[in-house]
Amino acid sequence: MPEGLLEVDGLHVQYELRGGLARRVRGLAPEVLRAVDGVDLSIAEGETLGLVGESGCGKSTLGRAIVGLESPAAGSVRYRGETLGATRTRTQRRRVQMVFQDPYSSLNPRMTVRQTLAELLRAHRMVPPAAIEARCRELLDLVGLGSRALDAHPRQFSGGQRQRVAIARALALEPELLVADEPVSALDVSVQATVLNLLDELREKLGLTVLLIAHNMAVVRHVSDRVAVMYLGRIVETAPTGELFTNPRHPYTKGLLTAVPRLVPGRASVGAGVVGDPPSPVDPPSGCRFHPRCPIAQEPLCSTEDPGLTGRPEHLAACHFAWREPPPAHTPEVLQEAS
Amino acid sequence: MSRPLLRVEGLRVEFNLARGVLRAVDGASFDVQPGEALGIVGESGSGKTMALRALVGLLPRTARIASGTVEIDGVDVTAAGEDERRELRGRTVAMIFQEPKTALNPVMRVGEQIAETPLVRLGLSRRAARTRALDLMRLVGIPDPTRRVEAYPHELSGGMRQRVMIAIALSADPKLILCDEPTTALDVTIQDQILKLLGALQRDLGVSLVFVSHDLAVIAQTCTKVAVMYAGQVVETGTVDAVFREPRHPYTLGLLRSVPDFDMVREHLSSIPGSPPDLASPPAGCRFHPRCPFVQDDCRGAPIPLIELGGVRATRCLYHERCAEDVRREPVIAGA
Numbered sequence A: 001m002p003e004g005l006l007e008v009d010g011l012h013v014q015y016e017l018r019g020g021l022a023r024r025v026r027g028l029a030p031e032v033l034r035a036v037d038g039v040d041l042s043i044a045e046g047e048t049l050g051l052v053g054e055s056g057c058g059k060s061t062l063g064r065a066i067v068g069l070e071s072p073a074a075g076s077v078r079y080r081g082e083t084l085g086a087t088r089t090r091t092q093r094r095r096v097q098m099v100f101q102d103p104y105s106s107l108n109p110r111m112t113v114r115q116t117l118a119e120l121l122r123a124h125r126m127v128p129p130a131a132i133e134a135r136c137r138e139l140l141d142l143v144g145l146g147s148r149a150l151d152a153h154p155r156q157f158s159g160g161q162r163q164r165v166a167i168a169r170a171l172a173l174e175p176e177l178l179v180a181d182e183p184v185s186a187l188d189v190s191v192q193a194t195v196l197n198l199l200d201e202l203r204e205k206l207g208l209t210v211l212l213i214a215h216n217m218a219v220v221r222h223v224s225d226r227v228a229v230m231y232l233g234r235i236v237e238t239a240p241t242g243e244l245f246t247n248p249r250h251p252y253t254k255g256l257l258t259a260v261p262r263l264v265p266g267r268a269s270v271g272a273g274v275v276g277d278p279p280s281p282v283d284p285p286s287g288c289r290f291h292p293r294c295p296i297a298q299e300p301l302c303s304t305e306d307p308g309l310t311g312r313p314e315h316l317a318a319c320h321f322a323w324r325e326p327p328p329a330h331t332p333e334v335l336q337e338a339s
Numbered sequence B: 001m002s003r004p005l006l007r008v009e010g011l012r013v014e015f016n017l018a019r020g021v022l023r024a025v026d027g028a029s030f031d032v033q034p035g036e037a038l039g040i041v042g043e044s045g046s047g048k049t050m051a052l053r054a055l056v057g058l059l060p061r062t063a064r065i066a067s068g069t070v071e072i073d074g075v076d077v078t079a080a081g082e083d084e085r086r087e088l089r090g091r092t093v094a095m096i097f098q099e100p101k102t103a104l105n106p107v108m109r110v111g112e113q114i115a116e117t118p119l120v121r122l123g124l125s126r127r128a129a130r131t132r133a134l135d136l137m138r139l140v141g142i143p144d145p146t147r148r149v150e151a152y153p154h155e156l157s158g159g160m161r162q163r164v165m166i167a168i169a170l171s172a173d174p175k176l177i178l179c180d181e182p183t184t185a186l187d188v189t190i191q192d193q194i195l196k197l198l199g200a201l202q203r204d205l206g207v208s209l210v211f212v213s214h215d216l217a218v219i220a221q222t223c224t225k226v227a228v229m230y231a232g233q234v235v236e237t238g239t240v241d242a243v244f245r246e247p248r249h250p251y252t253l254g255l256l257r258s259v260p261d262f263d264m265v266r267e268h269l270s271s272i273p274g275s276p277p278d279l280a281s282p283p284a285g286c287r288f289h290p291r292c293p294f295v296q297d298d299c300r301g302a303p304i305p306l307i308e309l310g311g312v313r314a315t316r317c318l319y320h321e322r323c324a325e326d327v328r329r330e331p332v333i334a335g336a
Helices: A020-026 A060-069 A089-094 A114-125 A129-142 A147-151 A159-171 A191-207 A217-223 A241-246 A251-259 A335-339 B046-054 B082-091 B112-120 B125-139 B158-170 B187-205 B217-221 B241-247 B250-258 B318-329
Strands: A008-016 A032-043 A049-053 A074-079 A096-099 A177-181 A211-214 A226-231 A234-239 A310-312 A315-317 B006-017 B020-032 B039-040 B063-072 B091-094 B176-180 B208-213 B225-230 B234-240
Touching: A032 A060, A032 A177, A032 A234, A049 A060, A049 A217, A060 A096, A060 A177, A060 A211, A096 A159, A096 B112, A096 B125, A096 B241, A114 A159, A129 A147, A129 A159, A147 A234, A159 A191, A191 A211, A191 A217, A191 B250, A211 B006, A217 A241, A226 A241, A226 A251, A234 A241, A234 A251, A234 B187, A251 B187, A310 B063, B006 B046, B020 B039, B020 B046, B020 B063, B020 B208, B020 B225, B039 B046, B039 B217, B046 B063, B046 B176, B046 B208, B091 B158, B112 B158, B125 B158, B158 B187, B176 B187, B187 B217, B208 B217, B217 B241, B225 B241, B234 B241, B234 B250, B250 B318
Parallel strands: A049 A211, A049 A226, A096 A177, A177 A211, B020 B234, B039 B208, B039 B225, B091 B176, B176 B208
Antiparallel strands: A008 A032, A008 A074, A226 A234, A234 A315, A310 A315, B006 B020, B006 B063, B225 B234
């Protein structure tokens, strides 16, 4: 595959857990939570890549590491061939911007929209001082808010409007890559569509590349060109959206898709979905990390050997049986323990 | 039809605010037959949670039931005293909340919390109550119950905590379980597990469910009947099948069209323009009229009553035929 706009290579992000001191006193190494544990990911220019997975799988941490809000323990993030370190130049920061989940806490409540936007434009010298006012208006126009909003504080807006302000703020720096972390999940159903449509519109108009982090599979299906599925700190499958939804190869992806509640009444998930709870990323299972919840896991293969991503460059899956006849389904290990 | 287990008629819930009276629920009517699952769907501020809480007298202190009747198993709850209501809550009706983390007692072992009702209300012995707790934990699919019975809520995952909540809800053999967004805080895989569990309980134990959610798909999978709420009012009722395939209220129609459908990918999602009204001063006439694509002059005048459409279907729209036409032009959900 050609080098993408953004290349993530063997990325690891870890957190030392609290209680580390107590363990150190006793001569033990502190517990480490490996939120992102060896991720390779490539984002092509102009595409929308959906990143999905359960909470705690590390998808937000990966997004934050890409933007530079987390410093990786190992691995690299490259942007147009240039490595983006933990400390980034102003230009490097400008190119990759983020929209957060909760517009109620991501905006400064004491600043008007004008102050929020003008500060950024000034600090990054985006436009000459005399043009700041005009640019603020232009940005609001871009996200579908009138210039009357300029003098308002965040509290005067609804959730959807706040998210528009947050998007305008991200766009103020004229980024090329936008990382949107659950941009609609805090919003009401009828408002979600307008924000999703806006993101799509902006992508077309400004030629943005978007990394959309989301848990809602229907949303991802509607707006992404390609999807990456994450499980316990690792990417377990990537494929073009249509293919991922119709021909998933990883049992976790299959379970995840079955678990989605459908709008068509009675089209209840007939399959098993995914059983059990996600294991702790502090002490992930050996071999394939999904094996305790997997209905086709084989012993000892799956509990000892990490399958790694295999397949065609455009469709990769990390399962020993992704590309061959899977063994018959059985009761996953997590449920066997229960009985 | 047999006598409904729950009958709500003209329910009004009001808050007294400095700037006037806020009518959070304004004339909600619905009923639930034994063994039936009713979904109440709406966005935040639509009054769905307040309507649910009013049923068991769990309203915030500043709110009150201004008028209407709520009958549960033949008992008029609104006229009942606190003692009678508490008895009802303990025995006939149980409730499951959105956030099990805050609804459970953090300093009490989950086993004790599940055994509490059998011990206190059903008068079981300590030993029998513990056995009952273990049985319930097995019933709701908590693995390794003999160990988990000693656990504190914070030692369990969100999904397990919600299973504990369901076990507590089931502990007095209720006839009716009120669920307030029971899966909203959970991951989609865990949500799927909990929804399947609730479905199985309804089927196997014959309990009735009232299921409040903002998630149309969750309602579509768990309920047989639905009431759509907007700005404090029930604007449409019917079987889930009928309402989702052929909505007869422009709000329901708009809502269905704005949700990404997993089974039908659209080029462009439509959305409802504007935002819900301030409940302290709702628009005259139809409350949805400022946002409605089919609005006519008579929508802005007198309040619109619920118009019966036969069976359990009703709509609060004078021009519901327009919705039907619109759906014929373009289906709202896949496979319709």
